[in-house]
Amino acid sequence: MSGDVAPVLELDEVSAAYGPYRALFEVSFSVESGGAVALLGPNGAGKSTVARVASGLVPVTSGRVRVDGRDMTGEPAWRIARAGLAHVPEGRGVFDSISVEENLVLSFRRRAGRRMVPASLERAYASFPVLGERRHDRAGTLSGGQQRLLSLAKVLVVPPKLLIADELSLGLAPSVIDDVYAGLAEVRRSGTALVVVEQQVDRALALASSAVVLERGSVAYCGPASGARSVVERVLERRSRTHDAGKDAGPADRTTPAKAVSPRRA
Amino acid sequence: MEQLLGFAVPGIPYGCAYAVFAVGLVLTYQTTGVFNFGYGAQAYASAFVFAWLVDGHGWSTWAAFVGSVVILGPGLGLVFDRFLFSRIASTNTTAKVVTGLALLVGIPALLPVVFSNENLVGVPSILFAPGTVYFHLGPDVPVNGIYLSAVLLAVAMLVILVLLLRTTSLGLEMRAAVESRRLLELEGVAAVRVTATAWAVSGLMAGLAGVLLAPTEVTVQAQDYVTLMVAAIAAAACAAMGSMTVAAVVGVLIGVVSLTAQGYLPTSSFWYSAVLPAFPFIVLVGALLFVPRLRRLEQVQDPLSTVDPPPPLPTARVRGREIDRLVHTAFWLLVVVFVGSMLTWMPTSWETVLNQGMAYSVIFLSVTLITGTAGQLSLAQATLAGVAAFSAGQLARHFGLDFLAGGVLGSLAASGVAGLLALASLRLRGLGLALMTLAAALLFDVAIFPAQAVSGGTGGIQLTARWLPLDLLAPNGHAYFLLVFLVLVVCAGAVALVQRGTVGRFLAAMRGSELGAAGVGVNIAWQRVLAFVLSGALAGAGGTLLAIQQTVIAPGEFNYQLSLAFVVIVVTTGVGTVEGAIQAGVGLVVVEQLLQYAPQRLQGLAFVLFALGALTYAAHPEGIVELEKRRWTERAERLLARRHGASATAAVTGRS
Numbered sequence: 001m002s003g004d005v006a007p008v009l010e011l012d013e014v015s016a017a018y019g020p021y022r023a024l025f026e027v028s029f030s031v032e033s034g035g036a037v038a039l040l041g042p043n044g045a046g047k048s049t050v051a052r053v054a055s056g057l058v059p060v061t062s063g064r065v066r067v068d069g070r071d072m073t074g075e076p077a078w079r080i081a082r083a084g085l086a087h088v089p090e091g092r093g094v095f096d097s098i099s100v101e102e103n104l105v106l107s108f109r110r111r112a113g114r115r116m117v118p119a120s121l122e123r124a125y126a127s128f129p130v131l132g133e134r135r136h137d138r139a140g141t142l143s144g145g146q147q148r149l150l151s152l153a154k155v156l157v158v159p160p161k162l163l164i165a166d167e168l169s170l171g172l173a174p175s176v177i178d179d180v181y182a183g184l185a186e187v188r189r190s191g192t193a194l195v196v197v198e199q200q201v202d203r204a205l206a207l208a209s210s211a212v213v214l215e216r217g218s219v220a221y222c223g224p225a226s227g228a229r230s231v232v233e234r235v236l237e238r239r240s241r242t243h244d245a246g247k248d249a250g251p252a253d254r255t256t257p258a259k260a261v262s263p264r265r266a
Numbered sequence: 267m268e269q270l271l272g273f274a275v276p277g278i279p280y281g282c283a284y285a286v287f288a289v290g291l292v293l294t295y296q297t298t299g300v301f302n303f304g305y306g307a308q309a310y311a312s313a314f315v316f317a318w319l320v321d322g323h324g325w326s327t328w329a330a331f332v333g334s335v336v337i338l339g340p341g342l343g344l345v346f347d348r349f350l351f352s353r354i355a356s357t358n359t360t361a362k363v364v365t366g367l368a369l370l371v372g373i374p375a376l377l378p379v380v381f382s383n384e385n386l387v388g389v390p391s392i393l394f395a396p397g398t399v400y401f402h403l404g405p406d407v408p409v410n411g412i413y414l415s416a417v418l419l420a421v422a423m424l425v426i427l428v429l430l431l432r433t434t435s436l437g438l439e440m441r442a443a444v445e446s447r448r449l450l451e452l453e454g455v456a457a458v459r460v461t462a463t464a465w466a467v468s469g470l471m472a473g474l475a476g477v478l479l480a481p482t483e484v485t486v487q488a489q490d491y492v493t494l495m496v497a498a499i500a501a502a503a504c505a506a507m508g509s510m511t512v513a514a515v516v517g518v519l520i521g522v523v524s525l526t527a528q529g530y531l532p533t534s535s536f537w538y539s540a541v542l543p544a545f546p547f548i549v550l551v552g553a554l555l556f557v558p559r560l561r562r563l564e565q566v567q568d569p570l571s572t573v574d575p576p577p578p579l580p581t582a583r584v585r586g587r588e589i590d591r592l593v594h595t596a597f598w599l600l601v602v603v604f605v606g607s608m609l610t611w612m613p614t615s616w617e618t619v620l621n622q623g624m625a626y627s628v629i630f631l632s633v634t635l636i637t638g639t640a641g642q643l644s645l646a647q648a649t650l651a652g653v654a655a656f657s658a659g660q661l662a663r664h665f666g667l668d669f670l671a672g673g674v675l676g677s678l679a680a681s682g683v684a685g686l687l688a689l690a691s692l693r694l695r696g697l698g699l700a701l702m703t704l705a706a707a708l709l710f711d712v713a714i715f716p717a718q719a720v721s722g723g724t725g726g727i728q729l730t731a732r733w734l735p736l737d738l739l740a741p742n743g744h745a746y747f748l749l750v751f752l753v754l755v756v757c758a759g760a761v762a763l764v765q766r767g768t769v770g771r772f773l774a775a776m777r778g779s780e781l782g783a784a785g786v787g788v789n790i791a792w793q794r795v796l797a798f799v800l801s802g803a804l805a806g807a808g809g810t811l812l813a814i815q816q817t818v819i820a821p822g823e824f825n826y827q828l829s830l831a832f833v834v835i836v837v838t839t840g841v842g843t844v845e846g847a848i849q850a851g852v853g854l855v856v857v858e859q860l861l862q863y864a865p866q867r868l869q870g871l872a873f874v875l876f877a878l879g880a881l882t883y884a885a886h887p888e889g890i891v892e893l894e895k896r897r898w899t900e901r902a903e904r905l906l907a908r909r910h911g912a913s914a915t916a917a918v919t920g921r922s
Contacts, residue, residue: 018574057448057573076458077451087452092569095442095449106442109435110454154453 006069008193014063023049036194038204041214047197055087056080084161093151096140107154124153145176152183159190166197273529281521282420283479288501288513290471297440297464304369306495309476317389335473343469354884359696361884372877374488389480448570497546503553543712550705624750627851629808632801638841640797641777643700646707651809652824654680659727677806684802688795707826715821726820838879840889
């Protein structure tokens with residue numbers, strides 16, 4: 001990886017919490033320009049929180065977040081978005097109550113400029129014909145897969161520096177997941193760096209060059225994608241063992257108030 | 267035709283004001299998700315300041331218009347947004363409603379304190395002189411400056427708004443912001459600015475509506491702005507809080523139809539005296555019952571709402587045994603000292619005040635039960651109290667029934683009314699229920715309580731000693747005190763038992779999540795009716811006691827403003843506990859009594875103080891008093907722990 005270019009996203013010892021419930025403990029990793037990182041881990045490990053911290057939705061309690069070399073810690077989400085970071089949140093990432101086209105227009109006006117909106121719309125409909133067919137329908141009436149495609153269409157036409165895709169495959173039929181991942185690969189080809197949050201380890205590792213595995217809010221592995229699988233398996237096994245032993249090893253960090261949790265886990 | 271026009275044209279300024287106001291209400295709801303109950307107060311503030319500048323300070327109409335509508339209107343909207351509504355989580359309906367109510371109660375009480383107490387009369391209209399007739403629509407249908415400016419300004423405002431929403435990117439962003447501000451931020455749009463703009467625009471519209479309405483009446487009175495508010499709410503509800511066009515059209519229609527009907531109906535008829543003033547409420551109730559989209563109002567969810575931290579845990583009782591014993595002893599000591607003082611040295615004036623406070627406390631217990639325990643917002647508790655009082659009064663008058671027995675029957679009647687209200691609004695929740703109960707309260711206010719058969723006209727029902735056993739009204743006697751005290755103890759005990767018992771658990775589950783409670787087998791419909799029935803009985807008991815003390819039951823005594831103030835006051839002190847209700851009741855009368863000693867100008871400040879308190883509700887849902895109580899307990903715990911800790915350390919060091 002090139003050493004002289006600043007990473008497009010860098011998390012430096014980031015901790016975060018939801019009210020009194022701590023979710024991340026000094027998480028550090030970085031994404032190189034044009035790189036693709038798979039963010040893996042069991043339920044409640046903090047994957048979505050990492051994504052939200054990066055895009056500014058959840059404030060950090062300590063540590064720094066840098067986007068494209070600039071310190072964006074504590075900046076509001078819209079500034080981070082303008083700095084070139086796009087975040088497709090888990091579940092629904094589009095505005096239900098406005099039309100498909102209005103969703104795209106809203107996005108393109110900001111990213112491409114007012115004049116480029118018609119051309120951008122054309123390109124989006126060319127890449128995803130199904131969106132063109134339903135352009136005047138309310139986005140809430142689209143199927144789950146079509147909504148994810150709409151989210152991707154927003155970023156495909158005007159590539160951001162980094163796309164964070166949170167559980168794009170969640171709740172989709174396998175054939176639809178193929179479509180979504182094809183779209184994701186196309187986004188990557190356009191030069192956008194990717195952070196893919198995923199429960200489906202194989203899908204994510206096939207796309208990514210490196211991987212970060214989270215376990216209970218801390219980084220358990222950070223390195224090339226090839227080495228991640230064994231770590232994930234170990235983490236999952238550890239989790240099921242503690243479950244069998246009757247201890248609540250689930251999202252312990254979320255259910256225990258901060259006072260009761262030691263500041264740093266071993 | 268000629269006659270129709272003659273009756274309809276005077277309705278135009280009302281219709282225009284209602285339309286602008288309704289559209290502003292829909293705009294705020296659509297873009298920020300807040301149904302702003304304080305909107306009527308915003309309009310009133312602008313009209314008040316407009317009249318004050320023109321009337322009291324000789325400003326020109328245009329300068330006053332700029333000051334009160336162009337600057338104050340959006341300014342108030344921005345302040346509301348920045349300091350109040352932007353801090354409330356989008357899912358917290360109760361906090362949003364209560365904050366709006368606090369503004370609605372507090373601002374009209376605050377304005378005379380800040381500005382002046384005098385009547386503001388003869389408010390001019392903008393653009394065209396009010397007295398001048400510009401042209402005739404028919405031989406007997408003059409069109410003067412009030413109508414002309416109302417139509418022109420309203421149409422201009424609505425056209426500008428439609429252009430803003432349909433053609434600019436700001437409009438698109440506003441429509442997106444209502445769904446999810448966070449999702450909008452992810453698009454690189456500063457959602458804070460979008461909502462702030464929406465609040466500013468809606469504030470401007472409130473100001474405009476207020477100033478349009480001002481010249482139609484002789485004086486600027488808060489009451490007129492409530493009518494404005496209700497008509498606009500009805501129009502907005504007919505539009506299912508969605509279509510601004512429908513809201514505007516219904517708004518104009520309500521104004522024009524009521525004034526036209528007023529012209530045709532004979533002034534002595536039942537239709538004129540009861541149905542006509544209630545017309546907007548009838549429209550509102552109709553909309554709430556028959557517009558299906560209103561039932562799903564709060565179901566639009568922010569997909570990113572999980573980003574919010576979870577609500578804080580309910581404050582568990584964390585008192586240690588030592589402090590617990592101390593508090594218990596202090597409590598019983600207080601009760602004994604209180605009863606002893608009331609029976610011996612307490613001056614009569616203060617005994618009266620405290621008695622009244624306890625009567626209020628009984629009514630407030632009904633708020634504790636319905637809102638604090640069951641989580642249902644009812645804005646009709648004073649009305650229920652009134653139902654009981656008037657029933658008891660009529661029973662005494664016609665059948666010579668003892669007033670206390672009448673009070674028991676009256677409380678049952680209040681229960682019945684509350685139960686019917688609950689049944690009628692079974693499919694409404696949150697905001698819809700609040701609107702339904704408000705409509706019911708207003709309906710009783712204008713149509714039922716003033717009726718001859720109910721209250722005996724404006725004079726009300728005068729209680730006579732013949733109806734009252736036990737010499738309740740004897741001067742210097744303590745019979746009334748003992749009665750109120752007894753009823754309060756029984757009611758407080760009953761509410762505490764309900765809270766701790768099975769029903770209380772069911773109600774608490776329902777408050778947490780209706781869906782979740784239904785999922786574990788709680789019959790939501792039945793629990794809701796039950797909560798309303800019980801709270802109706804409590805409110806009725808309190809209302810009867812209050813009536814005995816005041817010796818006259820007047821129709822204006824149990825008005826909707828009192829209902830709103832009740833919710834605001836109880837929420838301020840603590841809506842979750844029995845103590846909260848009692849502190850609210852006693853606090854209200856003590857603050858009012860203390861203000862008697864303050865300068866004349868500050869008399870109305872009691873409501874302002876409670877409104878200010880209620881504004882903290884979003885941050886501390888348990889109430890100010892409860893919050894302080896918890897803090898002090900924690901402090902005491904820490905102090906004790908330190909003392910124990912010190913002795914424990916000493917012991918350890920001693921051993922080593």
